Each structure stands twice: as structure tokens, then as C-alpha cells.
Amino acid sequence: MTVRVATPADEQVLRELWEELEAEVPALAEDAETWEQEWADVAADLAGRGAVHLAEDEQGVAGVVRASMRPGGVWYLALAHVRRRARRQGLLKELLQASLAEARERGATRVTLDVLASNEPALAVWRRLGFEPAAYHLGADLRQLYERVVRAPGETSGDVYVQSDDLPVIERAVARYVPRLGRSAGTEVSPPGSGWIRIHDELCSREPSLLRRLARELSDLTGAVVLSLGVEDGAVVRYILFDRGRLADEYASVPEYNGPLAPGDVVGLAANPTVVQRLTGADPERVRRVARTATSPDELPPAEELRAQLVEALGLPR
Numbered sequence: 001m002t003v004r005v006a007t008p009a010d011e012q013v014l015r016e017l018w019e020e021l022e023a024e025v026p027a028l029a030e031d032a033e034t035w036e037q038e039w040a041d042v043a044a045d046l047a048g049r050g051a052v053h054l055a056e057d058e059q060g061v062a063g064v065v066r067a068s069m070r071p072g073g074v075w076y077l078a079l080a081h082v083r084r085r086a087r088r089q090g091l092l093k094e095l096l097q098a099s100l101a102e103a104r105e106r107g108a109t110r111v112t113l114d115v116l117a118s119n120e121p122a123l124a125v126w127r128r129l130g131f132e133p134a135a136y137h138l139g140a141d142l143r144q145l146y147e148r149v150v151r152a153p154g155e156t157s158g159d160v161y162v163q164s165d166d167l168p169v170i171e172r173a174v175a176r177y178v179p180r181l182g183r184s185a186g187t188e189v190s191p192p193g194s195g196w197i198r199i200h201d202e203l204c205s206r207e208p209s210l211l212r213r214l215a216r217e218l219s220d221l222t223g224a225v226v227l228s229l230g231v232e233d234g235a236v237v238r239y240i241l242f243d244r245g246r247l248a249d250e251y252a253s254v255p256e257y258n259g260p261l262a263p264g265d266v267v268g269l270a271a272n273p274t275v276v277q278r279l280t281g282a283d284p285e286r287v288r289r290v291a292r293t294a295t296s297p298d299e300l301p302p303a304e305e306l307r308a309q310l311v312e313a314l315g316l317p318r
Contacts, residue, residue, distance in 0.1 A: 013060075196317050253293060
């Protein structure tokens, strides 16, 4: 394996390496370029603004590192790519050694680079080498962002349902725990209905995080199945089901209403009808039909209507 400085005569192989990387890790829409645009930057680095190093093995060029000198003593790594056949052989480090030696000769004191958040293998490599986040390049879907910015906040409200007919026990548990959450204008514990006791607390009703805490604590204190169900911002219906203090299932009608989530988190906010049936006795097919998810509230029935449908599907008292 040898490492050498690239020249303008290497344009074709440099283009091949760049296209390989673009195919493997496509650039963001705002950063997409043609090869002609990329070549203008490459040519400038070949001409002395920076440096381009190639690694070669018995099959030809196997990798590239291109860097540019920027103001403030910054050596910017614009491109780093190793072909699949040559990975896990220390090739990137050899290329970096040559590039960093050039940086030291030019008086650079800091090295920077950009990497897509979705490119987890590359992130892991750079972190192992000592790179740390220095800034965040954030993006958002325009339609969803516009909706969040211009819409007027809707009403937030919710209730807690305890699977029990023992009203005195639940009243004592509520009286014991609610004062710990903050100053509330009032708490109503309704008589049992359909095997459930409904609790409406003024403070928890308008604070989803407190509603969740109340449900979890009541489940932990009583050992009962407890459900919190509410509407957030007049747009999102959410329920959280606890069994003996442990989270059993969670549903949100618009999982990414407050921002993008990892795919696994989005899936995790879909209702699990099997768990719901086991803990509440609800018909799983009916739960599946009612507890739908969407990317926007506009794709679902009005939030209060959807909550009412869930109350009925889960057999909760109104």
C-alpha cells in the first residue's frame, strides 16, 4: 500500500471515488452538487489551497482524503473515502497521516469535517479518532414546521383511569400523591363505572408530564392497571398504559408532532392491541381501527373525537 499526492491527471479516478461516496451516502438536498461543481473545489486544492492524497494497492487507487486550508488555522477534511475492498486495513489512518503532516507544515492548529447524522459508521470512526461535535446543522420538513409555527395552540386535557372498584383505596392513593405534583385547583375521583375509576385533576389535566406521573404512581401504589388518556395541544391523542407501575404500552396519534423521531421510536408509539386486550379486555381489532397514527393531525379525525372513540373502544367510563 502506498500513499501519494494526487495531480490533475487523476481527475477520472477522483470522480469515481466521489461518485462512489455519493451513491453510498447521498448528500443532503441543499448540499447536492454535480461533478463539475465538485471538481472546481478539487482543482483548487490540487493547485495549492489544500491537498489531495490517494492510497494505492495492487488493484489500483483504493482511497482518498482531500483537505483545504481555511482561515484561523483550520484544516478542513472535505472528503474521506475508502473503497469497500480496502476497508478495515488501516488505510484511512495512512491517508490521514499524510494529510495531517501537510496540515502541520502549513501551521494548522485545528482539524474539522462534516458528517451526516445518519452516517453512523462514519460517526463512530471519527469519534474514535477524537472528533467531537462542534456545531449542529439542523433541518426540518417545511410543511410540518410551518404548521407548528403558525397554528394557535389548542387545549390540552386528560384523565387517569384506574382499573378498580375500590373507591376508598383509590381516593386515599390520590390524596396521598396529588399534592406532591404541585398546586391544583381541584381533583375529582368519580365512582366506579365499567370496572374503572376516573380521576380528573386540574393541574395534571393541563400538564401531560404530570398526568403521566400520576398514572404511573397510582399504578405503583395500588398494583392496578392504570391508563392516562388525553389530548395535547388540541391535536394529538395520547394514552399511556401502566401495569403495577411499569409501562406496558404507549400510543400517540401523531408520533412526530413535536419533531422528528428515530424510526424505532415512531413504531414504539403505535398502539399494541394485544397488550391492550390483555390488560383491559378491549377488542384488539377495534383498538387497531381506532388507534391510528399519522404524520399530521389533519390526516385523522379531530382529536376530541378520536379520544371519545378510544374511551369507547377501551370500555372506559365517560
